[in-house]
Every structure is written in C-alpha cells, then in structure tokens.
Amino acid sequence: MKKPTYRQIILCGIVFVAVSGLLAWQTRAAPTLEEICADKAIECLTSPAGVVIGKPGSTAIYAGGVDRAADQFYQFFGEPAPRAAVVLGEVVDRSLRRRLRELYPVVLPWLTIQDRENMVAEGVRRQVRRQQPDIGEKALDAIVERSVEASLASSNTGSEDLHQGVFAHELGHLFFIRTFWPGEDLDVTEPNRMQLDRYAGPGPDWLDEMAAVLMENEALTAGREEGLTDANNAANDFEALWPLEEYFDMQHPAFDQAKRVIQARQNTAQGRARGGVVMLSREDLENGDDGRSPAMFYSQSRGFADFMIERTGNQRIFATIARDIAAGGTMSGWLAREGAAMALPSNINQLESEFWRWLANRYKDQPLSSSSSHPHT
Ligand SMILES: [Zn+2]
Numbered sequence: 001m002k003k004p005t006y007r008q009i010i011l012c013g014i015v016f017v018a019v020s021g022l023l024a025w026q027t028r029a030a031p032t033l034e035e036i037c038a039d040k041a042i043e044c045l046t047s048p049a050g051v052v053i054g055k056p057g058s059t060a061i062y063a064g065g066v067d068r069a070a071d072q073f074y075q076f077f078g079e080p081a082p083r084a085a086v087v088l089g090e091v092v093d094r095s096l097r098r099r100l101r102e103l104y105p106v107v108l109p110w111l112t113i114q115d116r117e118n119m120v121a122e123g124v125r126r127q128v129r130r131q132q133p134d135i136g137e138k139a140l141d142a143i144v145e146r147s148v149e150a151s152l153a154s155s156n157t158g159s160e161d162l163h164q165g166v167f168a169h170e171l172g173h174l175f176f177i178r179t180f181w182p183g184e185d186l187d188v189t190e191p192n193r194m195q196l197d198r199y200a201g202p203g204p205d206w207l208d209e210m211a212a213v214l215m216e217n218e219a220l221t222a223g224r225e226e227g228l229t230d231a232n233n234a235a236n237d238f239e240a241l242w243p244l245e246e247y248f249d250m251q252h253p254a255f256d257q258a259k260r261v262i263q264a265r266q267n268t269a270q271g272r273a274r275g276g277v278v279m280l281s282r283e284d285l286e287n288g289d290d291g292r293s294p295a296m297f298y299s300q301s302r303g304f305a306d307f308m309i310e311r312t313g314n315q316r317i318f319a320t321i322a323r324d325i326a327a328g329g330t331m332s333g334w335l336a337r338e339g340a341a342m343a344l345p346s347n348i349n350q351l352e353s354e355f356w357r358w359l360a361n362r363y364k365d366q367p368l369s370s371s372s373s374h375p376h377t
Helices: 033-038 065-077 094-103 113-131 137-155 160-180 193-197 205-213 218-233 255-265 294-312 317-326 331-338 348-362
Strands: 043-047 050-054 084-088 106-110
Touching (some): 050 065, 065 160, 084 160, 094 106, 205 294, 218 348, 317 331
Antiparallel strands (some): 043 050
C-alpha cells in the first residue's frame, strides 16, 4: 500500500457562512462550552457523545444523531467514538470553531437542510436579479421557490432520512481517522492548501470510505445496494466495480472533482467559510477514465463490508484490519498472515473471486433499480 504523505480530507456537507454579532464571549480568553452555550444567540444540544451547536431552533432535528453514530462506530470498531462537536450552518465564527477544536477531538461543520435551501435560494435570487433587474418581488419569489424545489428534488438530499444518513457518514470519517491515527490533527472547519493533497485521513481511501459507509442508515444503504444490484444485473462480471487489487490501493474516484471544489472555495471569503467538506450528488459525479462511476465506489464499499462481516462472522473485522494498516501493514500482507484464521482466503485474487460469487448470489433476481439519486460524500 503506498502511503502518500499528504492526501486530502473531503468529507461532505459544506459549511456556510455568515454573520455574527453573536459572540460576546469572544473578547474573553478560552471560553468553556458552558460559556459558549450561555450566549442567547446560540443553541447547544448536548449529549454523552458530544454537542450540536447552532442558532436557536436549529439543533432539535439532530437529537440523538451524534450518539447513534457513536454507538454504531463502537459496534463496528470496538472503540468508543471520540467526542464530537457539530457546528451548524450559520455559526461560522472562526474563533468559536477554533475553540471547539481545542475542546473536542472531532469538529464537524454541517449545513442543515434549511441552510442548503437558503444557499440555493440566495444564489438563484442573485442570478435572476442580475438578468432581470426590473423583476417584481412576487415573480422573483416564485422563481426562487421553484428553483429550490427542483434543486432539492434533483440532489435528493432534502429528505430528512438521507440528511441524517449523511450526517452519520461524515461523523464516521472523523471518528475513524481520529481513532486509528490519533496523531492526525485534521481540520475540516476551514479549507487549507494541505488538504488538496489527499482525500481523507492517512489510511487508504477505501477503508476511510468504508468506515463512513458503515455508519449509514437504511435510507442511504438502500441507494448503495441499488448500485450493487445494477452491477450484478449488468452481466459483465462486475466490470462496474474495481478489481480488489486496484480497490485496495486506489485514490478515491471523486477526489479530483472534490479537489476542484475545494480549490475554488479558497478564492472567496464565502467559499472559505464553507470549510473543507464537500458533498457531491450522483448527478454531479463524473465517470473516471476507466468509465466507472465514483458512485460505485460507495456501493462496492457497502458490498465488501457486508461480505467480510458475513464471511468472518466478526462485526469488528475492519477494526482488526485498520489497526494492522495503521501500523504500516497492507491488505495483502494481512490476508497472507491472518486470512486462514479468519475463514478468508490468503490472497487477494482468491478473495476477489469469492467476493464476486457472494455478490452475485446476494443480489441475484433483484429488480432493476430506479434512477433515484443518493449523495456521495
Ligand atoms: Zn465519505
């Protein structure tokens, strides 16, 4: 496994912007969480696994969300999830974010559904005003409303179920990196140039993505499985998926595209305020030179996780693998050494044959999927 020195953190979600007359505590040194939360312009939803910080009225839909992700992380990795602070939408004060990074091992900037709607609406409003300076307010509102609806319908991320699934997915990336590479002080609260060199944490991209996929809810999983059904129905020996040898060593197929988003963000203050987290929907994803869709990378991760867990009977098989890889190991080395004891083949070729066979059996006779879209993060 080659280990690039710098790769990049692209998660998903985006941090939007703005305002605050909110922060009276700013003038004092190093406020505690209690002091931060005492600000009337800020709402904190605290729980054993962490805190969600937003503007008043914005945190309730995340009740239990951080804890569910933390429980799921423990279930699959056998380690308590690092405590997390989630900073919602318009709370973007830099000093607050920096302070949270001192207080919490994981800090996730996160756009609420409302933030996303507002962002689309503002963009459309600006554009229409530019093109039709004389337009009346009513007509403008109608155009904005239609555009927001169309945009949310096409990206399909407006659904609360999917939104919660992606929320857990992103926490999964950060829990995983912080747990298995504890010295990695990654910061996704602001984009920075170093982040342009790698997709996520120091581990291989497939494992990073899989850790996140393992946190997903049923709504997201259904989309991943549609991909596997499609790959199986294509009757071309799973050409839509990557050979395992390549999969274990490859750069994330959405990396170049996500990198362009991060680069563009660095050019404006508003862009920088969105942080180092990128979300691309299936419609946005471009196929790679090999013709494969980056969406399949997520489906393959889902399939491979389920295959490995079922075959070994060990829900925490990826914790074992992650520890080995974090210590400098490779998947082929691990298989050669531990495969037999884990009821697995001892080389990648054989593992791949068994994986294809398992997929073909598991996803046989499934109806062709609809063309619904799911976020890839
Ligand atoms: Zn991801």
